[in-house]
Amino acid sequence: MNSLELTSRQKEIIEIVKINGPVTGDSIGQKLLLTRSALRTDFRILVELGYIESKPKKGYIFKTDNIKSKMLINTDIEVKDIMSPSVSVEESISIHETIVMMFSKDVGSIFVTSGKFLKGIVSRKDLLKVVMGKIDTEKTPVSLVMTRVPNVIFTEKNDKIRDAVKKLIEHQIDSMPVIEKNGNNYEVIGRITKTNIAKLFLEIFQ
Template identity: 35%
Template sequence: ARPKVGYFYTGKNTLGMLMEEISAITVQDLQSVPVAIKHDKSAYEAVVTMFLEDVGTVFVLDEEGMLNGILSRKDLLKAAINNNDLRDIPVVMVMTPISKIIVATPDEPAASAARRLIDNEIDCLPVVKIIDEKKRMYQVLGRITKTNFTRLLVDLAEGKGGNYHNNEA
């Protein structure tokens, strides 16, 4: 184990150490509790759930509790804009379907999940247990959002980055 304080040779600059610190943090160190509704609900019920739980993303689950789709505020705003009654619109009509969903897994580095959020211009990834990759059967364990990453940045800036990995050497 390298010493944490004092004289030491790293062979890296401070940015290299920064990379190392951040890469030790995994998705499950940051993830939030998922909020979900069943796939037979209306867009109106999705909006109500979104406001009740104060989240920006709601997961849609099938009968077996597997991930079916994702609803963002943007999806619902788009549905609401044309004077539609959201009570008449099934969530499956406005959600991003499973075929287009990008997921995260608990053990991957948080930074790689953050990179997928940025590259795909989305706000939230479902954190999943992969049941069957080919059939895209995913069990939802959590959600990871730009809020989680912003909070991590604040913690790192305030010297609390160590809270995220307790098993450090």
């Protein structure tokens, strides 16, 4: 069952618990003009799915610390909740040094920055093309082969995960920088990858 399959009554129960918890089943019933026994099945389903928790002698509480509950209720998990540290190099770094960094960090792409600001991105595929050519990788800066801003696909820390996933799929990319806008510049604060998404779903379904 996901958020789209919840009944309107179950959604009302979640909101009541979220706002008033801990709250007893009787109190919830009074707000919905129903008896506690009439809501017993709804309570059981919501507890089993991790939306709410039953506390002895206290009533029901909203499980705010449960990432699974957050996803199931309204899929409002944000990028900042699951993003990884960024992996980046300065734009003056050579292609050779970038390749070494990429394999030492075991990543599929590296962000290219000037200080803390995003300038571009380079992938393994980009670097493979360069290595197969006649470019001197030890003398050529990575900035010459990177995809430059504003052509870099990025996400922001408060974006919803569902929106980040759409970007990954639509643009057929494995990762994106997580940025904070600073005037006309983009400060890199993390990365979101398909691996992050896979780990999230693994946690949800465990």
